[in-house]
Amino acid sequence: MTTSIAPPRPIPRDPQVDSSLALLADPYRFIATRCREHGSDVFEARLLLRPTLCLTGPEAARLFYDGDRFARSGAAPEALRATLFGEGGVQGLDGERHRHRKALFMRLTAPDAVQALAATVRQAWRRAAAGWTPGQPVVLYDAAREVFTRAVCTWAGVPLPEAEVRQRTRQLSLLFDGAGALGLPHLKARRARHAADAWAHSLVEAVRSEAGAPAHETALTCIAHHRDPDGELLPAPVAAVELLNLLRPTVAVAVYAVLAAHALHQQPGQREALLQATPEDAPMAMACFIHEVRRYYPFFPAVAARTRRSFTWNGYEFPAGRRVLLDLYGTNHDARAWQTPGAFRPERFRPDRRAVERPGSERTGPPEQRPYSFVPQGGGQPSHHHRCPGEGVAESLMKQTLQFLLHELHYTLPPQDLSIDMSRLPALPRDRLVLVPQGAVLR
Known part of the structure; x- marks a missing residue:
């Protein structure tokens, strides 16, 4: 037969x-x-x-x-490649070279490092708000990009003179905010990539020119002195690309920060649920809210x-x-x-002790149990797949922004267009979420 x-x-x-x-x-x-x-x-x-x-x-x-x-x-x-990623970076590697280069980023985004970055972000939000005038509108997207630029450069050991803050914020932002555009916006993104590459290249060369071991290890020194599996230092232009692959995605979390703030105001009951959570449940409530923002809203x-x-x-x-x-x-x-995927339901990420697949329903649980269905920044495992190693950074910066908005700032939202522009890359509220501070930051 x-x-x-x-x-x-x-x-x-x-x-x-x-x-x-x-x-x-x-x-x-x-x-x-x-x-x-x-x-x-x-x-x-x-x-x-x-x-x-x-x-x-x-x-x-x-x-x-x-x-x-x-x-x-x-x-x-x-x-x-000419805007978002650059040439020679980790995103375009495969096999052992990818695993070895990815290990660098896994080390730079380890929990202790992320905690230190979170503390820097917290102070940066307070510094920004101290300069806001009560009653004067603030565009949250613009504010978040500058806050995250200041914070990630401080944390990474990247010199950032005050006179260059706006310039570097704009350059790093254009790498992700103009990459998918057409015409003039895309040309601006290409020019920003050229300028940012030159800046990062000069930072790498400055570190390598210093005699002896660095006084203390930073993300910048780690990248500048990283060696690939063949034992050779990365070519300086490639090291510059990898430095930007740390700075750029961190600034891009400003998109998620705005979308998280959007959910506070557009999703019924979410602000109250976070404010009323008990001390024991608050960390879980915040984590589930952040996971659902990343699932529900568009990013990549x-x-x-x-x-x-x-x-x-x-x-x-x-x-x-x-x-x-x-x-x-x-x-x-x-x-x-996902059950009712069009609904905003943070509780879907709470652990389900029964862990039973029920017909017509979804199994609840944390993101690590969903490596191929929860994919806002790629799928699989960050350690050996092409899933972004900076998810912990994204979650931490979102958490700091939410805690700032919930517990440290009095503000209102004036009339504005809060609809999400799905034709934009990255998608954002059409008016970028405008808030009006109503007084001093609470201490």
């Missing part, structure tokens, strides 16, 4: 000649929407005139982080890889060398993994 093997199914294709403009018009919902239309977790589209496979969902995320099938080298579009729309070889998945044949995008926002809202 012989058995026949079913031939691979053809991957559904987007009918447009090129779907780049459709993606830019709705970057967070493009992949999931098309997948629903095709009745598949994968479809093919031409993006920037290049055939690209688009994936969504937890099962697809698990596939995407299979290092035997996917590589990151050469996967990111040139526009992102997708991440890129390329197939190492041809293989079959779910009956579909994936060709070798094909660029692939994994849908992060859609996976965070996939109804197969």
Whole structure:
């Protein structure tokens, strides 16, 4: 008796000649929407005139982080390499070189280091608020970017003269705030990358020119003196890129800080729940709120890889060398993994002692139990997958911002447009969340 093997199914294709403009018009919902239309977790589209496979969902995320099938080298579009990532950084490495370089960032973002950064951020928020005039509007997005720039440079050992604060804040912000734009905003992001690379390069060279061991170890000195597996120092331009890969994402947490403040005011009862939590429950309540902000709101729309070889998945044949995008926002809202994904429910992250999968309901629990369904900054494990090692930094800075807004500042929100602009990268409230301080910071 012989058995026949079913031939691979053809991957559904987007009918447009090129779907780049459709993606830019709705970057967070493009992949999931098309997948629903095709009745598949994968479809093919031409993006920037290049055939690209688009994936969504937890099962697809698990596939995407299979290092035997996917590589990151050469996967990111040139526009992102020229602005967001830079050349030679950890995001484009694979295998042992990636693991070795990733270990540097895991060390720099260890719990003790994050705690020290959090203390610096707390003081930076207080310093900023001390300069605000009661009754005068403050754009929270602008304030948060400057606060985080000051804090991360102080913490990392990066000299930041007062006269350069606005300049460096703007440069670091443009690396993520203009990377996905078109036209003039993107050109500004490219110029900012060039200037920021030169600045970071000079910092690395200054550290390397110092005689003897540094007086104390900082993130800047760690990166400047880091050696790859071959025992050689990183080329100075690459070390500069990695320094920016620490500074830039920290400043980008300003997006999450604004979205967390947005949730305080737009999600019914959340402010009161955090304020009324008992001392015993307050840390859990805050953590669950922050997790849900990161799941519910848009941050990164997708991440890129390329197939190492041809293989079959779910009956579909994936060709070798094909660029692939994994849908992060859609996976965070996939109804197969999340009950009522369109609702803001921090309690979904509370530990469930029963740990039982119940038909028609979702299993509750912390993010580490959901490495392929909770993917706001990538999936898998940070230590050996391409998941961002700075998630602890993001959560800590969000926590400091929320505690500042909840317990240290009297303010009101004037009339404004708080709708989220989903066509923007990164997505933000259309008026960037304006608040009006009503008095001195409470002590």
